[in-house]
Amino acid sequence: MIIQPKVRGFICTTAHPVGCAAHIQEQIAYVKSKGSIAGGPKKVLVIGASTGYGLASRITAAFGCSAATMGVFFEKPSDGKRTATAGWYNSAAFDTAAHKAGLYSKSFNGDAFSDDMRRQVCEAIKKDWGQTDCVIYSLASPRRTDPKTGIIYKSVLKPKGAPYTNKSIDFEANQITTVSLETASQQEIQETIKVMGGEDWQWWMQALSDQNSLAPKAVTVAYSYIGPDVTIPVYRNGTIGAAKDHLEATAHLLDDAMKKLGGRALVSVNKALVTQSSSAIPFIPLYFVILMKVMKQKGLHENCIHQIYRLFADRLYNKRPLTQIPVDAKGRVRVDELEMRQDVQDEVNHLWSIVGNENLFQIADIQGYNEDFLKLFGFGLKGVDYNADVNPEVPIL
Numbered sequence: 366m367i368i369q370p371k372v373r374g375f376i377c378t379t380a381h382p383v384g385c386a387a388h389i390q391e392q393i394a395y396v397k398s399k400g401s402i403a404g405g406p407k408k409v410l411v412i413g414a415s416t417g418y419g420l421a422s423r424i425t426a427a428f429g430c431s432a433a434t435m436g437v438f439f440e441k442p443s444d445g446k447r448t449a450t451a452g453w454y455n456s457a458a459f460d461t462a463a464h465k466a467g468l469y470s471k472s473f474n475g476d477a478f479s480d481d482m483r484r485q486v487c488e489a490i491k492k493d494w495g496q497t498d499c500v501i502y503s504l505a506s507p508r509r510t511d512p513k514t515g516i517i518y519k520s521v522l523k524p525k526g527a528p529y530t531n532k533s534i535d536f537e538a539n540q541i542t543t544v545s546l547e548t549a550s551q552q553e554i555q556e557t558i559k560v561m562g563g564e565d566w567q568w569w570m571q572a573l574s575d576q577n578s579l580a581p582k583a584v585t586v587a588y589s590y591i592g593p594d595v596t597i598p599v600y601r602n603g604t605i606g607a608a609k610d611h612l613e614a615t616a617h618l619l620d621d622a623m624k625k626l627g628g629r630a631l632v633s634v635n636k637a638l639v640t641q642s643s644s645a646i647p648f649i650p651l652y653f654v655i656l657m658k659v660m661k662q663k664g665l666h667e668n669c670i671h672q673i674y675r676l677f678a679d680r681l682y683n684k685r686p687l688t689q690i691p692v693d694a695k696g697r698v699r700v701d702e703l704e705m706r707q708d709v710q711d712e713v714n715h716l717w718s719i720v721g722n723e724n725l726f727q728i729a730d731i732q733g734y735n736e737d738f739l740k741l742f743g744f745g746l747k748g749v750d751y752n753a754d755v756n757p758e759v760p761i762l
Contacts, residue, residue, distance in 0.1 A: 366448075366757050367751075367752060368381045368448055368755060368757065369751065372537070375536070375650075377739065377741070377744075379447075380448050380449060380450060380743050381743035381749070381751065381755070382449070382454045382458075382756070382759045383743070383749050383753075384744055384749045385451055385454035385455050385743035386457075386458035387743070387747075387748060388455070388458075388740055388741075389424070389459055390462065391746070392421065392670040393428050395670050395671070395674070396429045396670065396674055397428055399674055401430070402425075402429045402674075402677050402678045403683050403684045405431075405432065405677060405682045405683075406499035406584065406682070407498060408432060408433050408496065408498050408499070409422075409430075409432045409435070409498070409499040409500075410434075410435045410486065410501070410573075411435070411503065412477055412500070412502050412569060413437065413438060413504035414434075414437060414438050414472070414501075415436065415440050415450075415452030415453070415456045416438075417505070417640040418503050418588050418672070419588075420452075420669070421672070421673040422501040422503060422673050423436050423501075424670060425677050426499065426501075427470070428466070429677060430682070432468070433469030433493075433494065434470055435471045435472070435486060436456060436471075436472045437475075437477045437486060438456060438474060438477065439476060439477060440453035441453060442759075443759070447757070449757060449759065453761065456474075457760065457761045460472055461762065470762075472761050472762075473486055473489075476510070478565055479512050480513075481512075483568070483569060483572040487573060487576040490573070490576070490578045491576060491578060495580075496577070496578050496580035497573065497579065497580060497583065498580040498583045498584070499584050499586075500569070500579075500583070500586075501585070501586055501587075501588075502566045502588070507519060509559060509560040518560050519560065520604070520605075521553045521556070521604055522546070522603065522646055523546050523547060523603055523604050524546055525549055525606075525607065527548055528545060528547050529545070529546050530544065530545040531543070531595070531598075532544075532651055532720070533647045534650055534651040534654065536734075540722050540725070541721055541722050554604050557608050558607055558608045560608070561609070561612070562608040562609075562615070563587070563612040563613075563614065563619075564611075567615050567619060570623075570630070574622070579626060580626075580628075581628070582687060583623065583626060583628040584628055584629050584681060585623065585631070586630075586633050587612055587616060587631075587632050588635055589609050589613065589632045589633065589634050589697070590609070590701070591634050591701065591705075592637060593714075594710075596648050596652055599646075600649070612632060616632045616696070617696060628687065629690065631681075632696075632697045633680070633698040634693075634698065634701050635676075635701055636667060636672060637652065637653045637701075638653070640669070651717075651729070652713070652717070654734045655716045655729050657730040658716075659709055659712045663708075663709065665703045667703065672700050676698070680698050681698070
């Protein structure tokens with residue numbers, strides 16, 4: 366099969382196995398170039414491990430800390446007629462690279478919200494590792510089935526209190542648009558919290574604790590985002606923000622429990638990046654292409670692997686006592702500080718106020734966004750022959 370990108374809205378419906386493998390190798394090479402992380406974890410569970418920050422966490426743990434890893438995700442294999450999802454190819458390539466490097470790697474494909482998946486993972490940890498010393502929680506999903514009730518909850522992206530209208534971008538037409546979002550109902554807020562809040566993270570940690578699968582001084586981290594003033598009404602003060610508030614409140618509860626093991630439970634606030642989930646959020650992509658331009662001009666731009674390597678090396682580990690991990694006034698680890706620098710935000714706000722169709726390509730890094738977006742699906746990687754016939758059926762080891 367000759368595989369070319371087929372972009373529909375904010376998603377690419379095809380993925381390239383060779384390109385995804387090349388993208389994995391690119392990230393591995395970056396981690397290796399930065400060097401080993403002293404005092405890093407050795408047995409790492411990543412829940413939501415196939416794309417974005419979760420994938421970068423698994424790569425950093427394995428190739429920056431020489432850690433054994435387990436990854437949990439929900440991806441689709443190829444059926445021979447259609448390609449697999451990018452996350453499937455990413456995970457297959459990671460497993461291959463880890464095994465080649467002599468590192469333990471085990472992947473679980475299925476519903477990460479289910480009790481059955483928790484049972485499978487806990488059994489594997491008990492059998493193969495005994496205990497885990499690091500748990501990364503990086504799930505992003507539009508819906509969740511509660512395993513205890515069978516109720517399906519769906520998240521929505523809406524403001525609370527009042528409707529919100531602002532600029533956005535249509536990447537298919539490369540034009541500025543205006544998007545209006547209606548106010549969320551109380552039920553929509555609660556359902557979004559059920560999907561994207563901290564309950565499932567807490568259930569994972571409880572399951573691991575019940576099985577005595579958490580090592581002394583174990584660390585667990587969930588990922589969050591705050592963002593700038595321009596996105597606050599729909600993001601941090603909207604339904605997703607309510608879920609993030611719940612996630613952060615959960616972190617405080619878990620931290621109290623983890624401290625009894627000499628460990629920690631923390632939320633890491635990361636920067637805005639091109640990911641499959643962020644591309645679906647109105648307003649955020651326009652903000653990001655402007656931010657990308659500004660941060661590149663200032664020499665501050667980072668992608669997922671840069672952020673997570675820095676999180677591990679400069680915040681969580683590198684022989685730093687867990688009691689001395691730097692956090693903000695609300696107890697959150699911050700690796701979004703470059704994005705939120707005053708000079709960066711002042712410039713972004715100015716450009717946001719003047720951006721239009723006539724100056725979009727001068728003000729915003731449209732090309733950089735498109736390149737990064739296609740890379741998520743294995744396209745645009747150097748050294749890959751995209752005219753070659755490739756087999757879309759790639760097994761996960």
